[in-house]
Amino acid sequence: MKKNVPTIRDVAAAAGVSTATVSKFVNGAQRFSPSVEATITAVIADLGYRTNQLARSMITGRTGTIGLSVLDIRNPHYTSIVKGASRVAMAHGYNLLLVDTEEDPGRERPVLEALSRRVDGMIVFSRLREADMDWLVELGKPLVMFGRPQRPDVRWVASEDFRGAYMVASHLVSLGHKRIAYLGFSKSRRDQERMGGIRACLEAHQLPLDCYDCATPSAADGDRLCSSIMLGPERPQALICYNDLVAMGFMKAAQALGFQLPADLSVASFDNIEFGQYTSPTLTTVDLQSERMGVNAMEKLLAAIEGKDGGSTIIEPQLVVRGSTQART
Amino acid sequence: MKKNVPTIRDVAAAAGVSTATVSKFVNGAQRFSPSVEATITAVIADLGYRTNQLARSMITGRTGTIGLSVLDIRNPHYTSIVKGASRVAMAHGYNLLLVDTEEDPGRERPVLEALSRRVDGMIVFSRLREADMDWLVELGKPLVMFGRPQRPDVRWVASEDFRGAYMVASHLVSLGHKRIAYLGFSKSRRDQERMGGIRACLEAHQLPLDCYDCATPSAADGDRLCSSIMLGPERPQALICYNDLVAMGFMKAAQALGFQLPADLSVASFDNIEFGQYTSPTLTTVDLQSERMGVNAMEKLLAAIEGKDGGSTIIEPQLVVRGSTQART
DNA sequence: TTGAAAGCGCTAACAA
DNA sequence: TTGTTAGCGCTTTCAA
Numbered sequence: 001m002k003k004n005v006p007t008i009r010d011v012a013a014a015a016g017v018s019t020a021t022v023s024k025f026v027n028g029a030q031r032f033s034p035s036v037e038a039t040i041t042a043v044i045a046d047l048g049y050r051t052n053q054l055a056r057s058m059i060t061g062r063t064g065t066i067g068l069s070v071l072d073i074r075n076p077h078y079t080s081i082v083k084g085a086s087r088v089a090m091a092h093g094y095n096l097l098l099v100d101t102e103e104d105p106g107r108e109r110p111v112l113e114a115l116s117r118r119v120d121g122m123i124v125f126s127r128l129r130e131a132d133m134d135w136l137v138e139l140g141k142p143l144v145m146f147g148r149p150q151r152p153d154v155r156w157v158a159s160e161d162f163r164g165a166y167m168v169a170s171h172l173v174s175l176g177h178k179r180i181a182y183l184g185f186s187k188s189r190r191d192q193e194r195m196g197g198i199r200a201c202l203e204a205h206q207l208p209l210d211c212y213d214c215a216t217p218s219a220a221d222g223d224r225l226c227s228s229i230m231l232g233p234e235r236p237q238a239l240i241c242y243n244d245l246v247a248m249g250f251m252k253a254a255q256a257l258g259f260q261l262p263a264d265l266s267v268a269s270f271d272n273i274e275f276g277q278y279t280s281p282t283l284t285t286v287d288l289q290s291e292r293m294g295v296n297a298m299e300k301l302l303a304a305i306e307g308k309d310g311g312s313t314i315i316e317p318q319l320v321v322r323g324s325t326q327a328r329t
Numbered sequence: 330m331k332k333n334v335p336t337i338r339d340v341a342a343a344a345g346v347s348t349a350t351v352s353k354f355v356n357g358a359q360r361f362s363p364s365v366e367a368t369i370t371a372v373i374a375d376l377g378y379r380t381n382q383l384a385r386s387m388i389t390g391r392t393g394t395i396g397l398s399v400l401d402i403r404n405p406h407y408t409s410i411v412k413g414a415s416r417v418a419m420a421h422g423y424n425l426l427l428v429d430t431e432e433d434p435g436r437e438r439p440v441l442e443a444l445s446r447r448v449d450g451m452i453v454f455s456r457l458r459e460a461d462m463d464w465l466v467e468l469g470k471p472l473v474m475f476g477r478p479q480r481p482d483v484r485w486v487a488s489e490d491f492r493g494a495y496m497v498a499s500h501l502v503s504l505g506h507k508r509i510a511y512l513g514f515s516k517s518r519r520d521q522e523r524m525g526g527i528r529a530c531l532e533a534h535q536l537p538l539d540c541y542d543c544a545t546p547s548a549a550d551g552d553r554l555c556s557s558i559m560l561g562p563e564r565p566q567a568l569i570c571y572n573d574l575v576a577m578g579f580m581k582a583a584q585a586l587g588f589q590l591p592a593d594l595s596v597a598s599f600d601n602i603e604f605g606q607y608t609s610p611t612l613t614t615v616d617l618q619s620e621r622m623g624v625n626a627m628e629k630l631l632a633a634i635e636g637k638d639g640g641s642t643i644i645e646p647q648l649v650v651r652g653s654t655q656a657r658t
Numbered sequence: 659t660t661g662a663a664a665g666c667g668c669t670a671a672c673a674a
Numbered sequence: 675t676t677g678t679t680a681g682c683g684c685t686t687t688c689a690a
Contacts, residue, residue: 007666007667007668008667008668008669009667009668017676017677018676018677018678019667019668019669019677020669020670020676020677020678020679021675021676021677023668023669023670024669024670024675024676027669030675031675032675032676033675033676036675036676050442050446051667051668052387052446052666052667052668053443053446053447054383054386054387054392054446054447054666054667054668055387055666055667055668055669055682056667056668056669057383057668057682058381058383058384058387058666058667058668058669058682058683058684059667059668059669059670059681059682060668060669060670060682061682063383065426065447073408073411073412073415074405074408074409074412074603076403076405076408079402079403079405079408080403082402082427082429083402083403083429086402086427086429087429087431090428090429090440095426095428095443095444095447096426096427096428097394097424097425097426097427098411098415098425098426098427099419099424099425100411100412100415100416100419111419113379114382114424115424117379117381117382117383118382118383118394118424219603219607248604248607251607252606252607274403274548275577275604275607277581278548278577278580278581278604278607278608278609279607279608279609280607280608280609336682336683336684337683337684337685338683338684346660346661347660347661347662348661348683348684348685349660349661349662349663349685349686350659350660350661352684352685352686353659353660353685353686355684356685358685359659360659361659361660362659362660365659365660380683380684381682381683381684383682383683383684384666384682384683384684384685385683385684385685386684387666387667387668387682387683387684387685388665388666388683388684388685388686389666389684389685390666659690660689660690661688661689661690662687662688662689662690663686663687663688663689664685664686664687664688665684665685665686665687666682666683666684666685666686667682668681668682669680669681669682670679670680670681670682671678671679671680671681672677672678672679672680673676673677673678673679674675674676674677674678
């Protein structure tokens with residue numbers, strides 16, 4: 001038995017009208033005489049006709065699909081962004097073409113170039129340097145990025161990383177910590193801002209800052225670097241991690257090393273992923289409002305697709321104090 | 330300035346050959362005379378020509394895209410599945426069209442029907458009952474599902490939920506627990522198997538089983554149901570939760586109520602999400618190998634698309650014992 | 659090895 | 675309100 005998907009021509013023939021009429025009807029483009037309307041409706045139901053999106057897209061140039069590129073879908077920060085973006089997209093009848101670049105800048109270009117031809121717009125979280133992303137903009141698709149690319153055509157949503165970092169640092173200083181360290185992730189563009197915020201705060205208090213660097217922003221790396229930081233010559237009293245995952249891995253490793261947290265070390269980080277509430281101790285963190293970032297980015301993109309300017313947005317961070325930070329005794 | 334994306338005709342004209350030749354060249358369909366090959370290559374590079382996938386798809390019927398439908402992307406169990414599936418898809422040059430049905434069976438049909446027209450195959454995690462998914466199969470696309478749908482055309486990957494459940498129950502019994510409860514999620518088809526496995530084990534030991542039911546399989550619901558379970562007349566000595574999220578919410582609430590875990594209550598669950606290692610106490614759970622499920626499902630689907638039969642797979646569960654379960658003293 | 663021509667299923671002027 | 679007609683960019687016979 002052959003699979004015969006009915007086309008608009010089949011419907012037109014069966015209903016005794018032209019394909020143009022069926023097309024207009026399907027797209028609700030105008031009003032029809034009751035009789036025509038009735039027949040077409042009946043025939044469509046009868047044949048089980050469904051319009052071929054591909055064919056439509058080819059003409060209209062619109063695909064009804066949004067491309068979303070994230071760095072690691074397993075990081076709940078990105079997962080929440082996807083969730084937020086997905087909700088808005090679905091509510092507007094768009095689908096989501098998801099790309100996980102796995103923190104590898106080298107994968108971004110080929111993947112996004114291919115993606116750009118089949119979507120109406122893209123939201124991208126990138127590890128590329130500003131200088132290396134001309135091609136992205138030249139793809140000519142509406143584009144929303146995370147971070148703050150200095151390009152006139154690109155709208156973005158960003159968090160105030162500098163300010164958030166200043167806030168955590170300030171919190172730790174006020175708890176009486178003198179020796180504070182930062183376990184960052186230099187491959188990220190946000191790392192500079194975070195380190196800058198921490199440094200600015202500490203300098204204002206004339207305190208030094210020790211910096212360490214992850215290879216990947218993951219629990220595994222927090223774990224891996226723990227011994228060298230905690231058992232080295234310059235053991236910190238408080239540590240700020242690049243993100244919650246790093247902090248979780250680090251805390252667990254520190255406890256395995258015999259340290260009491262937060263008594264021996266206060267730990268704080270960025271993102272406020274859901275699971276920070278369940279760690280032991282619970283995690284003090286800077287809430288970046290991931291889901292809202294996703295929602296916001298998608299709203300901007302849909303606006304751009306409709307030719308409106310959604311502008312750019314800075315989302316204010318909020319310090320969430322939990323059990324992992326404590327006053328120096 | 331107008332955006333003029335070069336088409337195959339532009340290339341043909343500039344190279345002085347026919348569009349058919351260019352098409353064949355682009356698709357590497359055959360060999361060409363050196364001169365033709367050289368000119369076409371040069372012209373393509375010069376014009377920056379890239380083939381329009383949409384147009385090609387319309388003819389070939391292949392889209393290079395896989396649809397993946399999950400119930401809640403924020404649940405790390407699904408996130409890992411997506412990760413696994415995504416890796417395999419990208420490695421084979423496929424894109425991923427992601428759908429998050431948000432645990433709402435009512436959304437599945439319209440969304441998947443729309444999806445089916447623009448993908449080469451679908452992997453779906455569904456809350457639909459067997460009886461309600463005829464339409465899914467009739468969409469006529471290669472299909473891989475999670476769970477064990479009893480349909481000849483559908484390949485699936487499933488975990489041995491009954492066995493896994495039996496294992497946890499057995500573990501708790503051997504720890505000396507007499508009053509064991511199950512906090513399930515009856516909307517899931519897997520719930521039956523899990524409850525069955527637990528019950529089978531307890532009956533073998535002539536122990537009773539109290540059952541409770543979540544409205545959603547989330548930490549929020551574990552939290553919400555905690556007081557009624559822990560402060561009711563039939564407080565359990567051990568609790569098996571539907572998944573890790575429920576367990577995490579439950580444990581946290583129980584501790585807030587003043588209970589010592591695992592001394593006052595042993596808790597275990599299913600999935601083995603990464604974050605179960607960081608809770609306090611760390612979570613005893615049944616590892617379902619989420620990422621592998623995703624990988625496996627995608628491999629099966631790609632096989633099906635190529636006309637091969639990837640078969641169906643049952644993935645064996647593994648009990649991961651951590652701190653949340655302890656012998657009854 | 660190359661090309662001519664006929665569409666894939668649909669939409670969008672423009673006419674009637 | 676309805677129909678005619680000309681494609682969208684590409685692949686695919688079939689013939690040269």
